[in-house]
Amino acid sequence: MRTPLVMGFVATSMAFLFLGVLLRSWQVLVLSLPPLLFLAVGTIAAPPRPLLTAQRVVSRDRLQVGSELQIDLTLRNDGPNLDLLEVVDLLPPEFRLESGTNQAVVPLAPGETFAFSCIVRPALKGEYSLGPVRARAIDPLGLGAEDATVPVTTRVLVAPPLEDMRHVRFAPRRTRPWFGQIPSKRPGLGSEFWAVREYASGDELRRINWKATARLDRPLTNEYVGERSGDVVIVLDARQESFVGTRLDNPVEHGVRAALGIADHVLSARNRAGLVVARNVLDRVLPAFGRKQLFRILEALVRVGTGGQWPFSHVARIVSRYFPTDAHVVLISPLADFTALQATIGLKAQGYDVLVVSPSPLDIQRALVPKSDAQNLAYRILREERANLLLQLRRVSEVVDWDPRTPLALPFRRLGRSIRAP
């Protein structure tokens, strides 16, 4: 393949040739030779088509946004000698190069290998494919090039950052029969004292209240509050309307972060957690316990992209179809329109406890527009509108108004006792 430089040299040579003939000047005529000599040198050593094999090794295939990933690439030349090989390991644009290189220009003899490595840092969650490797054998004078692609790809899963929710006391209000960590207002297995009752045959000896037994001269047994677990359904609003801002900084991405933090918190307290994502398609993860469920939710959240036009008010119907009515619904939405209010009312009407977590889009939006009086006025109007909507929502559910620049635990703590376990 010829490069545009060849045409430039030919044109220069022709120009001097015609000018020399026109002016009848042999000196000008001779000037047509240097570009032709460069062309001749380039043509003698034209680059061959590269035949390469490549192997990529990554330090890990699952990582968190902002953590480091080392990529090692080894190339072997299975073809003819390559004077100059330009090679690029294609990385997603979301991966920021920290050190090393993902491209090189090297000579490669037949059978020779070349290895290079780089450390990258992903800036956005997602499921990424590293590669393919693009190679171009070039003439050192830039007059010819031959391209090849080595289809070696590696899948990497980048998880959103996990919010620290350790000191948040959020738990579903209503419990299920399974053993858990939530005091259930019923006697049973647990550690918190509930009452004293008459000894019944089969009671454990360690549960006998010896002081009360001695005082009243009849056997009495301590009863404890039964600790159970509940269900939490996280509903994430990832519709097109909810997207405000940039790819890295938008309410949907912050919502994904919140959903993962809440899921981790709920599951580590031995509750069941499920997920519904409203986007182009309806993603759902049915409720289950444990670490595996966290990974299922994580896999679903990693694939979340903004899109879809379906009405958010239908979410109540979807939730009631797939999830039990005593589940606690956590609705994560930037509340870009009033459909979230309808959705919350719909869920309450179905009998669900609802908590609305709203990553505020106002400051994200504000940062995108240059500051002016009109912008300030618009910001104030939008803030009032949002405050009004939150006020209406607070009549039917608990609301966490979250500024995504702060940790999620902060507004949860501010919410106080109202969402704590009863």
Add this chain to the structure above:
Amino acid sequence: MISRSLRIAPSACFGILAVWTAYDVVQVSSAAWAVGLLILLTAALITHLLGNVFRGARARSFGLVFLGAAYYGAHVAVLGVQLVVAVAFLTLLIVYVELRFLSDRFAPIYARRLHPDARRHVDGALARAMLRLLVASVLAVFVPIFAADLALSGLVPLTSILTAIFLAAGLVAVIALLALLPLFERRAPRRAPPEGAHPKG
């Protein structure tokens, strides 16, 4: 250090060419020609600067064309063409293009921290490319001078009809070869690629 040198080299080369052209344009005695050539030179500098700022290869090419036009305009129209100097200027012009090509490829790689083995490979590639450029430059300067010398000393009569026909035929052959080269490459039989390598079609 190497990265910075590679980035500076093309601009330094262009600077030398611009100063050289400006020096020759100033020698032009005719005011009309001098103004016209100075306008060309200024256009060359502006387009080159814009090309560098906005990373526009086309603007840089235009800058180069304007610079060449200013230099050769001055010599062809007023000052007269001195073969050795004119060939040296043209070769330097081509060297600038080649340095730009190498700078675009190598400078970003040297700017990164490389493993010593990788660094050795890249050094080898750069040395090889520079050697090729040096060889081509030396040939581009000496072959035309040698050809002119041969012609002037009467060993090869340049002004005969026969040499004119040979020269024209040679140029047509070179141009035809360049035009047909991709066709020959496509027809040439290729070895089957090993597993894992997929040349682009």
